[in-house]
Amino acid sequence: MTMSYEQAVAALIEAGRRLDARGWAPATSGNYSARLDDGSVALTVSGRHKGRLTGDGIMRVDLDGRPLTAGKPSAETDLHLALYRLFPEAGAVLHGHSPQAVGLSRATEADGITLAGHEMLKAYPGHTTHAAEVRLPIVDNSQDMAVIEAAIRPALLVPGAIPAYLIRSHGLYAWGKDVDEAERVLEATEWMIAAELAEASFRRAWTR
Numbered sequence: 001m002t003m004s005y006e007q008a009v010a011a012l013i014e015a016g017r018r019l020d021a022r023g024w025a026p027a028t029s030g031n032y033s034a035r036l037d038d039g040s041v042a043l044t045v046s047g048r049h050k051g052r053l054t055g056d057g058i059m060r061v062d063l064d065g066r067p068l069t070a071g072k073p074s075a076e077t078d079l080h081l082a083l084y085r086l087f088p089e090a091g092a093v094l095h096g097h098s099p100q101a102v103g104l105s106r107a108t109e110a111d112g113i114t115l116a117g118h119e120m121l122k123a124y125p126g127h128t129t130h131a132a133e134v135r136l137p138i139v140d141n142s143q144d145m146a147v148i149e150a151a152i153r154p155a156l157l158v159p160g161a162i163p164a165y166l167i168r169s170h171g172l173y174a175w176g177k178d179v180d181e182a183e184r185v186l187e188a189t190e191w192m193i194a195a196e197l198a199e200a201s202f203r204r205a206w207t208r
């Protein structure tokens with residue numbers, strides 16, 4: 001699902017305010033994008049505080065990352081564009097830096113965690129029951145987006161893969177057919193991470 005530039009600017013500004021209010025966009029972290037009607041992409045300008053975006057904090061790039069309007073595109077533009085190229089149905093990508101997601105990624109060296117049995121799994125597109133398990137892939141961080149992209153791509157193409165992945169010590173990427181769906185995926189994933197953390201701390205407390 002695509003939108004006009006004006007619709008995308010409004011939707012991304014509002015998403016930034018909500019994600020910042022939840023503590024997922026501190027200190028200029030995070031970046032957001034939406035696919036536009038003409039096939040180009042509206043994307044946050046690099047270095048802006050994502051909870052306080054104004055219209056000039058969003059710019060347009062083509063699918064190769066060439067700027068179509070003034071501004072310096074997000075340092076992570078290539079990760080957004082890779083998702084749009086890989087998934088023609090993706091209409092928006094949101095990236096947050098929550099402490100829980102980052103803490104989880106640092107507590108394991110595994111290449112992912114399993115989320116199983118949560119009613120919240122039904123927030124993922126196409127999921128209709130809690131009686132399921134999905135893998136949230138985790139990839140090591142790099143300042144070279146091509147390295148991250150090449151490392152994560154196989155996990156994204158596994159049948160049944162969820163539209164989200166975690167970069168270790170960095171943050172969570174989520175996408176969907178539009179900004180609302182991408183935000184729902186991000187929120188649901190963050191919620192399940194928080195629930196798993198709460199479960200682990202209760203279990204630790206009760207075995208003392």
Ligand SMILES: CSC[C@@H](O)[C@@H](O)C(=O)COP(=O)(O)O
Pocket residue numbers: 027028029030031044045046047048073074075076095
């Ligand atoms: C301290 S901000 C973190 C950044 O390095 C980066 O990871 C990020 O999410 C925001 O980068 P940006 O270039 O503003 O899109």
Ligand SMILES: [Zn+2]
Pocket residue numbers: 029030031076095097170171
């Ligand atoms: Zn980031």
